[in-house]
Amino acid sequence: MPVSPRIGLVGSQGAYGRWLRRFFEQRMGLQVWGRDPVGDTALSERALLEEVDVLVFCAPIRQTPEVIRHYADIAAGIERGQLWLDITSIKAAPVAAMLSSQAEVVGLHPMSAAPKSATLRGRAMVVCEARLDAWRPWLEAFLAASEADCVRAEAEQHDRVMALVQGMVHASHMVQGAVLRELAPDVGGLDAIRPFASVGYELDMAVMRRMLASNPAIYQDIQFDNPHVAPMLERMSAQLDKLCDLVWRGDNVARDQLREQLLERSRDYAGKQSVAEGSYAFERLGYLLADLREPRFISVFLPLDRPGSLRALLSVFEQRGINLDSIHSSRSADGELLFRIGVSRDGDATALQDAVRAIEAEGIGRVLEASGIA
Ligand SMILES: NC(=O)C1=CN([C@@H]2O[C@H](COP(=O)(O)OP(=O)(O)OC[C@H]3O[C@@H](n4cnc5c(N)ncnc54)[C@H](O)[C@@H]3O)[C@@H](O)[C@H]2O)C=CC1
Ligand SMILES: O=C(O)C(=O)Cc1ccc(O)cc1
Numbered sequence: 001m002p003v004s005p006r007i008g009l010v011g012s013q014g015a016y017g018r019w020l021r022r023f024f025e026q027r028m029g030l031q032v033w034g035r036d037p038v039g040d041t042a043l044s045e046r047a048l049l050e051e052v053d054v055l056v057f058c059a060p061i062r063q064t065p066e067v068i069r070h071y072a073d074i075a076a077g078i079e080r081g082q083l084w085l086d087i088t089s090i091k092a093a094p095v096a097a098m099l100s101s102q103a104e105v106v107g108l109h110p111m112s113a114a115p116k117s118a119t120l121r122g123r124a125m126v127v128c129e130a131r132l133d134a135w136r137p138w139l140e141a142f143l144a145a146s147e148a149d150c151v152r153a154e155a156e157q158h159d160r161v162m163a164l165v166q167g168m169v170h171a172s173h174m175v176q177g178a179v180l181r182e183l184a185p186d187v188g189g190l191d192a193i194r195p196f197a198s199v200g201y202e203l204d205m206a207v208m209r210r211m212l213a214s215n216p217a218i219y220q221d222i223q224f225d226n227p228h229v230a231p232m233l234e235r236m237s238a239q240l241d242k243l244c245d246l247v248w249r250g251d252n253v254a255r256d257q258l259r260e261q262l263l264e265r266s267r268d269y270a271g272k273q274s275v276a277e278g279s280y281a282f283e284r285l286g287y288l289l290a291d292l293r294e295p296r297f298i299s300v301f302l303p304l305d306r307p308g309s310l311r312a313l314l315s316v317f318e319q320r321g322i323n324l325d326s327i328h329s330s331r332s333a334d335g336e337l338l339f340r341i342g343v344s345r346d347g348d349a350t351a352l353q354d355a356v357r358a359i360e361a362e363g364i365g366r367v368l369e370a371s372g373i374a
Helices: 015-027 045-051 064-075 092-099 136-146 155-187 190-196 199-213 216-225 229-249 252-270 272-293 309-319 349-361
Strands: 007-010 032-035 054-057 083-086 104-110 124-131 149-152 297-301 324-331 337-343 366-371
Touching: 007 015, 007 045, 015 032, 015 136, 032 045, 045 064, 054 064, 064 083, 064 092, 083 092, 092 104, 092 124, 092 155, 104 155, 124 136, 124 155, 155 190, 155 199, 155 216, 155 229, 199 272, 216 229, 229 252, 252 272, 272 324, 297 349, 309 324, 309 337, 309 349, 349 366
Parallel strands: 007 032, 007 054, 054 083, 083 104, 124 149
Antiparallel strands: 104 124, 297 337, 297 366, 324 337
8 A cells, every 4th residue: 555645536626625635645645636527627537547556536425326326337446556535425326436447435424514623523424344454554544533422324225324413404494494594483583583592493593503504415415315314304294294193183192192293202202311411411402592682792812832832822811800701712704713702791892902902912812802992
């Protein structure tokens, strides 16, 4: 195996293609070639195959099995000794297509959109080892460099699980979006609803709007191209029909049935500990949302990544007698690590303005946003 394999990206101009190029070049110090019908056609498909040791398919879900089979056809044997990977959200069909080649084959599925950070730290990644031999040590090094929380699975098992983790979650949020579109106008529209929001509504709206802000082809293809999704949708629909029937019936027996069938049984199935953990996670998210809603805050980027830099920042507030309500480390829209400091509402605005000036003047940090202190 080459110590520094040459990497090829099929779909190099897409969101993940661009992220992977940066990752392989900057984190792993490898040379990367790409091909994409939109904007990266310098190399022919055959030339790309001849150039690389590792080929990564990062093309749209719907096209990927066909694209892989096409590459296997034109490779016609030169791929022996190569490693083929893909990152498609569905695994059985792409992995089967890669197995039609003579390359070693591993299917991957990072469980997040291409992040703003340099690695996949803190995110899950499913790894489907389909035909792996000589490339195993390199694969392990690559997975370690990705910093993802890797979970091994057969491709088929992956797709069954994803019908729930993605198919079900996406379906319920798409349906919520459609129901809101039908019914929200009767109560004054989305803006009129907002002040009434519960934590649950806010979290669901965040998921839904995140989906609406993302590439629609992904959500479309996850519903249509994972064969385990349609049967799951039937179960969802049956459960919703049942709920609807019970609520229309409206008698005490129906009430008891709702409680028993849609709450108590699921609670027993999940188990005491996981219910308690989930409930606590919800509570913590509620506090986080409350902090993020507070109108008075300062967001600071700390350029010095060294021990004590947060302390220097906090001392600016301490010296001015300013009480802090919350501190959260977060990321700007561009992915810069920053601290968001919530400041007591009854504090002195002049002292706060002075603190902002001091943070900049003393070179402690860069204030990206200062809200509610004018
Ligand atoms: N965006 C996400 O949230 C996640 C995406 N993925 C997977 O990553 C893959 C790519 O997703 P994105 O980068 O978000 O999509 P994207 O649409 O941004 O990029 C796909 C790229 O593939 C190119 N392409 C289309 N046909 C091609 C062909 N025949 N040969 C070579 N390239 C071709 C397109 O021109 C485009 O540049 C998908 O399979 C998706 O399931 C996995 C996890 C998360
Ligand atoms: O909607 C989700 O589940 C996401 O968090 C984004 C996403 C979309 C597609 C994937 O294959 C993996 C993650």
